[in-house]
Amino acid sequence: MSDAATQAAARPKAGGFSIWQRLRGWISNPWGRPRFLVLVTWSYVIWSIAPVLIAIQFSFNDSRSLSVWHGFSTRWYWGDPIDSVWHSADLRGALAQSMKLAVVDVLIAVPLGVLLALGLARWRGRGAGPSNFLMLFPLVTPEIVMGVSLLLLFTQLLTFVHTGTFAQILGHVTFSISYVVVIVRGRLFSIGTNLEEAAADLGASPSQALRLVLLPLLAPAVVASAAIVFAISIDDFVISYFLSNGANTTTVPMIIYASTRATPLPSTNGIATVILLITLLSVVAGVLVYRFFTRGESGRGSTIDDVAGFGI
Amino acid sequence: MYPRWLWPVFALPGVLWLLILFLLPFYAVIGVAFGSVDQILFTPIPAWNPLDWNAGYVSQVLGDLAPGGVYWDVALRTIRYVILSLGGCILIGYPVAYYTARHASRTKTFLLIMLVLPFWISYLMRMLAWINLLSPDGYATRFLSWTRTSDLLLHMHVINDPSNYLSGQSFTVILALIYGYIPYFILPLYASLDRIDRSHLEAARDLGASPFRAFLHVTLPLSKTGLLGGAVLITLPMFGDYYTPNIVSGAPTTSMIGNQIDLYFHGGPQPTIGAALTIILSAFLMVLMGYYMWTIHRASKELPQ
Numbered sequence: 001m002s003d004a005a006t007q008a009a010a011r012p013k014a015g016g017f018s019i020w021q022r023l024r025g026w027i028s029n030p031w032g033r034p035r036f037l038v039l040v041t042w043s044y045v046i047w048s049i050a051p052v053l054i055a056i057q058f059s060f061n062d063s064r065s066l067s068v069w070h071g072f073s074t075r076w077y078w079g080d081p082i083d084s085v086w087h088s089a090d091l092r093g094a095l096a097q098s099m100k101l102a103v104v105d106v107l108i109a110v111p112l113g114v115l116l117a118l119g120l121a122r123w124r125g126r127g128a129g130p131s132n133f134l135m136l137f138p139l140v141t142p143e144i145v146m147g148v149s150l151l152l153l154f155t156q157l158l159t160f161v162h163t164g165t166f167a168q169i170l171g172h173v174t175f176s177i178s179y180v181v182v183i184v185r186g187r188l189f190s191i192g193t194n195l196e197e198a199a200a201d202l203g204a205s206p207s208q209a210l211r212l213v214l215l216p217l218l219a220p221a222v223v224a225s226a227a228i229v230f231a232i233s234i235d236d237f238v239i240s241y242f243l244s245n246g247a248n249t250t251t252v253p254m255i256i257y258a259s260t261r262a263t264p265l266p267s268t269n270g271i272a273t274v275i276l277l278i279t280l281l282s283v284v285a286g287v288l289v290y291r292f293f294t295r296g297e298s299g300r301g302s303t304i305d306d307v308a309g310f311g312i
Numbered sequence: 313m314y315p316r317w318l319w320p321v322f323a324l325p326g327v328l329w330l331l332i333l334f335l336l337p338f339y340a341v342i343g344v345a346f347g348s349v350d351q352i353l354f355t356p357i358p359a360w361n362p363l364d365w366n367a368g369y370v371s372q373v374l375g376d377l378a379p380g381g382v383y384w385d386v387a388l389r390t391i392r393y394v395i396l397s398l399g400g401c402i403l404i405g406y407p408v409a410y411y412t413a414r415h416a417s418r419t420k421t422f423l424l425i426m427l428v429l430p431f432w433i434s435y436l437m438r439m440l441a442w443i444n445l446l447s448p449d450g451y452a453t454r455f456l457s458w459t460r461t462s463d464l465l466l467h468m469h470v471i472n473d474p475s476n477y478l479s480g481q482s483f484t485v486i487l488a489l490i491y492g493y494i495p496y497f498i499l500p501l502y503a504s505l506d507r508i509d510r511s512h513l514e515a516a517r518d519l520g521a522s523p524f525r526a527f528l529h530v531t532l533p534l535s536k537t538g539l540l541g542g543a544v545l546i547t548l549p550m551f552g553d554y555y556t557p558n559i560v561s562g563a564p565t566t567s568m569i570g571n572q573i574d575l576y577f578h579g580g581p582q583p584t585i586g587a588a589l590t591i592i593l594s595a596f597l598m599v600l601m602g603y604y605m606w607t608i609h610r611a612s613k614e615l616p617q
Contacts, residue, residue, distance in 0.1 A: 037411035044408045045426045048495070051441035052433055054451060058444055066443075067450040112326045119323025127320065131327045136608055138334055140544075140601040141594075142552025144570050148590045149337030151577060156358050157340045174333045177326055182608075200313040209313065235434045237555060242577065256436040260443050260559045269444070272437035279432050 056276075059269035066264060076266040085270045090247070091255065095271060098251040099278075100165070101240065102233040105172040106226050112173070113180025114222060118214075120181065121188045138178045146175060147242030154243065163245040171239040176232060180225040187221035220293040227286030231279050338594075345370055345587035354581045373588040383572060383589075390568040393482070393557075394550045397489035398543060404490070405498045405542070410531075413505035427502065430495040439559045442488055446477040446560070453477060480563030488560040489550055497542040504538025505531070537607065544604045551597055569593060 058066045062073035073079065078086035085091050120132055138146070150171050154161045161167055195217065199209045237253035244250060250258075252275050259268040343358035346365035350357055359365050376383045412423045430438065445452035453475070456462040462474035470483045477484045508531060516526040554570030569589070576586025 037407050037415060040404065040407040041411040041416075041423065044404055045423065048430055048491075049426065051445055051452075051491075052438060055437065055441035055444055067445075067447045067453075112329060115322045116326030119319045119321070119326070122314075123319035123323055125320055127327075128323075131323055132609070133605070134327065134330050134335065136605045137601075138330070139608070140548055140604050142549050142570075142597065144552040144554060144573055145590055145594050146334075146337075148573060148577060148586065149341045150333070152340040152344050152358075152583070152587060153333070153337040156344055156356065157336065157360075170333055174329070177329065181326070197313065206314045206318070231432055235436075237436055253434060253436040256434070256440050257555060257559065260440055261562060264440065264443065268440065272434060272440055276433055276437060279434070283432050 052276075055269050056273050059266050059273045061266050064265060066266060066269065076270045080267070083265055083267050085267055085274060088267065090250070091267060091271050093248065094250050094252045094255045095274065097165070097249060098234055098253075098275065101168055101172055101236075101251065102230050104169050105176055105233040106229050108169070109173045109176035109229050110180055110222060110226050113177045113225060114184050114218065116177065117181040117184035117188060121185050135178055135181050138175050139182070143175075143236075143238035146171070147238045150174070150239065151242045163243050164249050167243040168240050168249060168251075171243050172233050172236060175236070175239060176229045179228055179232065183225040183228065184218060184221045187218060191217045220290045223286055223289045223293065227283055230282050234275060234279055341587045341590055344584055345591050347584065349582065349584050356582075356584045356587070369584050370588045370591065373585060373592060377592065383569070386567060386569055386572055389482075389566070390551065390570075393486055393489060393568060394547060396486050397493065397550060398547060400486065400490040401494045401497045401546060402539075402543070405494050405501060406539075409498045409502040409505055409538075413502050413508075424502075427495065427498055431499075435492055436555075436559075438492060439488060439556065442484075442491065442560060443478065446484060448475055478560060478562075480561055480565045482566055484560045485557045485566050488556050489553070492556055493546040493550060497546045500542040500545060501535065501538040504535045504541070508534045541604065541607055544600050548597055548600055548604070551593065 058069070059076055060072050060074065061070055062075065063070040076084050078084050081087055085095075116135065120128065120135060123131075150167070151163070154163055154167050161170065196209045196213050199213045200206075204212065235253065236251075237257060240249075240251045241254055241257070244254065252271055256268055256272055259265070339360075340358070343360050344356045346367060346369070347359040348357045348366055349355070349369075373383070375381055377387050378384065408427070412420065412427065416423050442452070444450055447453065453462075456465070457474060462471070465471045465483065466474050471477065471481050473481075512530050512534070513526055516530045517523075521529065552570050553568060554574040557566050557568050557571060558574075573586050573589050573593070576582055576589070
């Protein structure tokens with residue numbers, strides 16, 4: 001009862017919206033159940049985003065400082081002839097390397113993962129169980145274990161694969177496949193087999209049923225997994241770091257890592273901002289295409305589920 | 313309707329890829345860890361035949377990890393950091409996930425976007441942001457000393473130098489670990505809290521339970537899967553983390569077990585010791601990995617076929 005009473009006291013009187021009354025209600029019961037949660041939640045949201053916004057702000061700083069603001073400038077993006085994102089060979093090279101790895105990763109991991117998801121979802125043979133187990137393993141293996149094991153594979157066992165871009169691509173695909181499988185398999189289970197069976201009843205051959213019925217239905221999951229693979233590849237530090245062989249295989253996360261151990265310049269924040277923009281653009285594009293493909297579908301496919309699903 | 317051979321053939325390329333580039337690498341680690349070392353060049357001489365295995369290096373590292381060994385402090389520190397960070401994640405993350413799932417109505421979509429947003433921001437950039445904030449004249453440093461929080465932290469021996477957060481402060485490393493991993497904890501927890509049927513809670517309240525008792529006996533047990541899943545999901549990478557302590561501290565007094573492994577591959581001369589450490593870490597984490605894979609497996613079985 002006292003709970004209801006304090007809530008009534010906290011609510012402004014009918015007709016008069018008064019911040020003062022709200023404040024008094026707050027002070028009289030600062031630990032009221034929902035208020036404590038509101039406070040924690042919004043503090044968390046601000047705490048989780050503000051540092052990144054400040055980091056973006058300082059990429060536009062008109063001095064070398066990353067902690068004292070000297071006015072707005074774009075010199076760290078292209079003005080500075082040596083250290084800007086546009087002019088520094090290191091930064092441009094890292095940006096190109098990150099993009100190259102992410103694009104090739106998407107091109108290899110998505111088809112492999114879609115096929116594997118289809119196979120694992122419907123294969124009922126003896127090897128299906130162990131294969132399923134093998135597929136889940138990379139999702140839970142700490143990156144350093146994967147990095148060490150791939151490095152030792154390429155330097156001790158399969159020595160014809162040297163460390164470098166090719167090894168980095170192999171590593172990125174290896175940790176990406178399982179994400180594709182999990183996303184595509186979820187979609188496979190939710191669409192069921194009814195439509196394919198209907199197509200077969202109406203005379204479709206197996207290859208027609210696959211191409212004309214199943215593939216279009218899988219399209220949203222394919223798009224979602226492509227966006228996620230792109231983002232985790234761009235974000236990856238450990239695998240790229242363990243499999244790199246020098247300056248020409250340096251990625252953006254490696255540049256950021258190296259600069260934090262020395263004295264970072266605002267151009268480091270600049271290149272991080274560029275990567276952030278690229279990732280967000282790819283996610284927005286992914287969400288838009290996803291919603292285009294799932295338009296008219298009823299049930300769980302609300303915006304909220306889509307948004308949450310994109311954060312797997 | 314489809315030929316029976318079709319699905320195994322579809323699965324084949326992916327399975328082969330994982331066998332060669334995921335499972336075989338583990339064998340490479342085992343071969344190196346149980347191999348020997350060239351006494352002049354210090355390069356590893358791997359032993360691929362199990363009959364030639366030499367457990368000398370692995371047992372040497374195991375001894376180093378035991379009380380009194382050279383890695384004992386590092387191992388203990390790793391466990392302490394992970395437990396404290398996990399505790400911080402639960403304390404902050406549970407109320408956030410609970411509020412978003414249960415109470416947020418108009419703001420729910422916005423809050424969800426904010427909870428997912430960190431997933432799309434590079435981990436390294438989020439660490440870089442804290443480097444800027446905690447530098448000697450950074451915003452966070454000035455805020456902490458302006459609010460006298462730094463004095464309080466100093467007084468409580470949480471930090472030992474209020475003007476230097478970025479070298480050898482456990483406080484900063486734990487803060488960074490929480491900041492880095494908490495999004496991965498909140499989302500599965502949110503999902504499990506959001507799935508709880510409200511009629512269970514109404515039943516508990518109708519039967520006379522206080523809000524607190526209803527939470528304790530209904531909501532908490534029903535969110536157990538998400539809570540444990542999220543906890544394991546962040547615990548595993550935290551045990552293998554080396555870049556977070558390196559970025560925000562870089563001092564040997566805050567190094568974790570991952571830093572030791574990294575050291576043997578980037579700078580140190582002996583990959584064999586690094587491989588032995590990797591194997592021991594994997595074996596230690598196997599229980600957690602098994603648990604998590606079992607929950608994923610079970611969840612995928614519950615999906616309508």
